[in-house]
Amino acid sequence: MTSSLTPSPFSEHDHKKCVREALDTAEHICVIRGVQLTPIRHKVLELIWESHKAIKAYDLLDRIKPLMDAAKPATIYRALDFLIEQGLIHRVESLNAFVGCRCSAHQHEQLLLICNRCHDVEERPATKVMRALAQEIxxxxxxxxRKAIEIHGICAKCEAQAGNPN
Amino acid sequence: MTSSLTPSPFSEHDHKKCVREALDTAEHICVIRGVQLTPIRHKVLELIWESHKAIKAYDLLDRIKPLMDAAKPATIYRALDFLIEQGLIHRVESLNAFVGCRCSAHQHEQLLLICNRCHDVEERPATKVMRALAQEIxxxxxxxxRKAIEIHGICAKCEAQAGNPN
DNA sequence: CAATCATATGTAATATTATAACATTCTCTT
DNA sequence: AAGAGAATGTTATAATATTACATATGATTG
Known part of the structure; x- marks a missing residue:
């Protein structure tokens, strides 16, 4: 029962589970490392994980303001700094936006495939690329x-829809 | 006779020649393509080529104002848009800054090595990486x-200096 | 317990980066 | 000379990000 209204490489998946796993992992990692996933930081991470699209800092601010009247840009940027430091999110440099990272425990630096149509961001470990890259470097x-490898284009899902728009 | 005061992967090279070549190539490409490398655009390109560091839009604006009192942000951003479209410069996404492109005639999408110490940006075609990347994608x-592949770190020159600071 | 320290957050102001919208000029073509 | 298209002038403002200082909170220790 997947809606085709919001095309996405992720449209088939159980997103609730996806988010739960991400948050569980984040909580676990923070405990292990002895760093604080405070309510603000947790909420920001949760908001980022609402979708697989990269979200902008001020959009996060708008989303968090109803819950935390005191929220200001610094509130958000500090939470983002923390989450990036801990490898729990990626900053998408070419969008000035932020997306959840599934690779937290493992390697953080991955290739990002950014769909210009549905705006979903897909992480790929791309080990062969990384190996060639390491060699080149x-x-x-x-x-x-630090590495930022960002590919913009059209994801498989959107391409399939474009070719076969039912 | 190379000064070691401004360490750079490029410190040995004849930068005047480097710039002249870049500008010649740019002029040639624009003629071929029937697009106008106007005085503003030419000047912006020249300023960008003053070094191999990425330069910010407002720094360009400051540099161009003494020459063109009318210059405003839009002046710069329009020139930058043109130069990017023509593949004559790169936008370094992770710095919000711009650097000259030596690869104009050939492939434009290259790997950028960005030194956090001397701030020089080195382009590398990195064909093996590109091949692996194409396969992965x-x-x-x-x-x-569009691809943005940006690696931050310390360049060979700076590393050598750090290890051997005479 | 009080003192202090480190961490996190509140708050205001401002810096930096980028675009939008509309007017004007310039150049070429007809 | 008229008109079209491209480029630039000009003003205003939007969007993104940081700084600095104040306050709170919780742990540690003298």
């Missing part, structure tokens, strides 16, 4: 701190 | 419009 004598 | 059934 090594050859350049470069020492990596 | 193909597997995902994704159709690429």
């Amino acid at each position: 090594e050859q350049a004598g470069f020492i990596v701190h | 193909e597997q995902a059934g994704f159709i690429v419009h």
Whole structure:
């Protein structure tokens, strides 16, 4: 019973489970690391996980204001800083926006496939790419701190719909 | 006779030649394509090529104002839009800044190595990475419009200096 | 217990980055 | 000379992000 109204590479999945898992993992990681997933941070993470689209800081602010009247830009940006530090979300550089990270416990740096149609962001570990990348960087004598690999285009789901729009 | 005061992967090269080539290529490409590299656009490109560091739009604005009193943000952003469209510069998404592109005639999408110390940006075609990437994206059934591959860290030059600071 | 320290949050102001909308000019073509 | 298209001028404002300082909260320890 999947609606085709909101095309998405994720439209088939059980999103509640998806979110629950993400939040459980986040809570677990924070306990292990002895860092505080405070109510604000938890709420921001939850809001980010409402969809697989990247969400902007001020949209998060709008969403959180009804719940926390005191919320200001700094409130959001501080929570985002924390979540990024802990590898619980990605900052999508090419969108100035933020998306949940499923890879928390494992490697954080992944390839992001960003659909220009449905706006969902898909993470891919892309081990072969990462291996080639490591080699290239090594050859350049470069020492990596951070990687941002962002591909914009049309996801499989949207493409299928475009070709077959029923 | 290379100064070690401004460490850079490019510090050994003849930068004047580098710029001249870039501008010549740009002029040539624009003629071929029948698009106008107007004085404003040319000046912006020249300013961007003053170094291999990514430069911010408002820094460009500050640099161009003494020459063109009328310059406003839109002046700069329009020139930048044109230069990006023509593949003459890269927008560095993770810096909100702009850097000259040496690959104009060839493929435009390259890997960017961004040094956090000297701030120089090095382009690399990285064909193996690109090949692996194409394969990965193909597997995902994704159709690429645009790639941004940005690696932050310390370049070889700066690393050498750090280890051997004479 | 009081003192202090570190962490997190509240709050206001402001800095930085980018776009929208509409007017004007310039250049080419007819 | 008229008209079309491209480029630029100009003003205003939107969107994104940070700084600085005040306050609170909770743990640690003298």
